[in-house]
Amino acid sequence: MNNMSEFLKAYIDGELPADQMQKVEQALQRDASLRAEFDQLRRISSTFRESAVTPVAAGLDKTLTALKKKPIVKRSPLLRIAPAVGLAFAGCLALVVVNQWMGRQPKFDDEVPSALPRHHKGKADSNREVALNNVQFGADYDDTIVVRAPADRSAGGGLSKAQTRSLQEDPSMTPPAAWDNSGTQKNGITLNSRAVSGHALPSIPEEEAVTAKKIVKTAQLALTVSNGKAASDAATKLATRVGGYVESSDLTGDDEQGMTGNLTLRVPVAKFQQAMTELQKLGKVTGVSSNGQDVTAAVADDAARLNAMKIQEQSYLKILTQAKHIDDVLAVKDRVDNVQQEIESLTAELKTMSKQADMSTISLTVNQKPAVKKVAAAGPAKDDWLNKSWNTAFTGLASAGKTLAQAFIFFVVFCPVWIPLVVLANLLARRMRLAS
């Protein structure tokens, strides 16, 4: 076989250029084996072309009918569900926007200041107040909380020293921001003695608790205010409104250098919580402490002694009427005088304690920062609109990003809702397409 054999099939098929055709013809004339190979190839080719069965075509009508129907555009499944998924995301976005618009979003930044007065509010908290005889917070709300149960409730709901110590050492108890309206701290610790001890305390109405118990309440409150004079006036009006009075008032300084004021307010103990709550609204609370001294036992003791003294006085007076000798009369009279002095002393002491328990004391300190002089804009006016535009745009971008992130979270969380809807819509659309 020479090198011309590779051109033989192409020669048979007429697929060679003219010059190569001529070369193959010349080679075929010269070479007998090449001619034999050519002959074999030609016979194979002839067998294919002449004796192979030609299939008879069928199905043209069916094809023409299929072609007359509206062609079904095949799309990938992702493209088919894309509009529905986009609609679902748009719905989530709308949900977020509406939610923000209605102001239902929790404002975590505001939680610390707003949470501060919550534990003083309402009658429901009065029980906790009795349990919390001494609560102190510093300016940054990181001071320790001392929880002490009343002496007469120690059997039912008081705290042991170990419990008190454990609460003092517990760092989770420090921020008042974690309190809620029900008196329960968010991490699960309730600041009344009920949850700590595991025993329930009977709920005592505020008025009853005040009359049943004699607690001398004092509180110190430090505020940073924008206007010291206005805050001082507001505090005075508040004291008067709740039935109290201003025991002392001292306001120094001016608007430029700053102002400091110290006020001592006496308010009825029943209005103590209200007064504290309203005072804290006058400015930014930088320090608050509340102290309750339980004088119930002392009052009861004095009352009992007073009773005994009165009985003793009656006895002495009876003896005095029966005395016949002057020495006896003088001796008994001396005893009567002593008893009466003690009675008067005890009565005065009881009145004082009762008065102290009736009117709580609030020491208010207001601080007004020195006014910051407005410095004239350093640059030309055109810089202002540039900076403002930049800040507005940046804030808008951040807000849009936050909104989109929230929408995405909604989108993911709500997937059990929208995925079945998308599948259903897809199936319906497909069925409608096929029906049409």
Added chain:
Amino acid sequence: MQAVHEKSVVNQPLDISEIARTHYDCVFRFCARRIGVDLAADAAQETFLTAQRVLGKYRGDAPLKTWLLGIAHNECRRLARKRKLEPASLEFRQDPSVSPESTWVDQQALAQAMAKLSAEHREAVILIELDGLSYEEAGAVLGIPAGTVKSRIHYAFVTLRRALFVSGVEA
């Protein structure tokens, strides 16, 4: 076909029904030789439905018949892969009226030799010998150069010749 080709060149809209009437037989035979007569109608219909969808992309660079056979080629491969089909066996008719030359090769031996060819060589032989395409048209259908078709057909015939003559199978 030429008329249809000219229409596409002047950017006139092509009528798929007219194209189907013109080329259906050719496409059907092409499919029947690859996946059998039973599935050829389905493959041919799918070929024209696909052509209908992508007709706008036909620019007239190649003859319409070649373009359709290219689609049919892909459709047959897809169907064969999907239904795990073996290559259709080659059938010859026993007709005494045909030229005596056609009896020079044993048809059964030729069919067996064809079945032993590789897919590429077998495809080249069918396109050239049975479908009657030129090397260039076959290259267009397969998406390969005409020179490659030439090479494949050469080696396919060398194999067939050896199987039929060198090993002593000759009738």
